[in-house]
Amino acid sequence: MRQPPSNTIAKDxxxxxxITAxxxxxxxxxxxxxxxxxxFVFDWSVWIVLIAFIVSVLSTVFFxxxxxxLRWRRWRYEVFEQEIYIQHGILIVSRTLVPMIRVQHVDTKQGPILKRYNLASVTISTAATTHxxxxxxxxxxxxxxDRISALARVDEDDV
Structure with a gap:
């Protein structure tokens, strides 16, 4: 079996x-x-409010x-000359190999929350999907x- 990718995403x-959660x-x-x-308005059962409060507390703690x-610990990636290896997931671990020859374009994106922490996401597009x-x-x-773009361009020239 293949070793997990070695690169992690930023701790921030x-x-x-x-914040998003x-x-x-x-x-x-x-x-x-x-x-x-x-x-208070309709004199409902106190159990409805109590259950809603417990669910809210538990979901806030979890999310x-x-x-x-947990998500940060599981996210890994590595870029090789011929492929990009991405691994993520908590209960179901997804391991994806994206061949460089299939890469159509690569983008970076950054929303206001990521910008606050000087972070950005890299989006890799193929004909079938986006990673x-x-x-x-x-x-x-x-x-x-830039590295993925250069490697993808080299692969297209070799064909």
């Missing part, structure tokens, strides 16, 4: 993913607070505290994009 990815959890908490208000660190290496340092992402 954990912070960026936690907090934004999503804000919606969960709005629903929970709305149920609490409806409890904000636990999941980002992403998330949350690399900006300089590393630019270098990786």
């Amino acid at each position: 990815a954990i912070k960026a993913w936690r 907090l934004l999503g959890e804000g919606i969960v908490w709005l629903v929970t607070i709305s149920l609490g208000v409806l409890y 904000v505290v636990i999941l980002p660190k 992403e290496i998330p949350a690399l340092l900006e300089e590393d992402a630019s270098e990786l994009r």
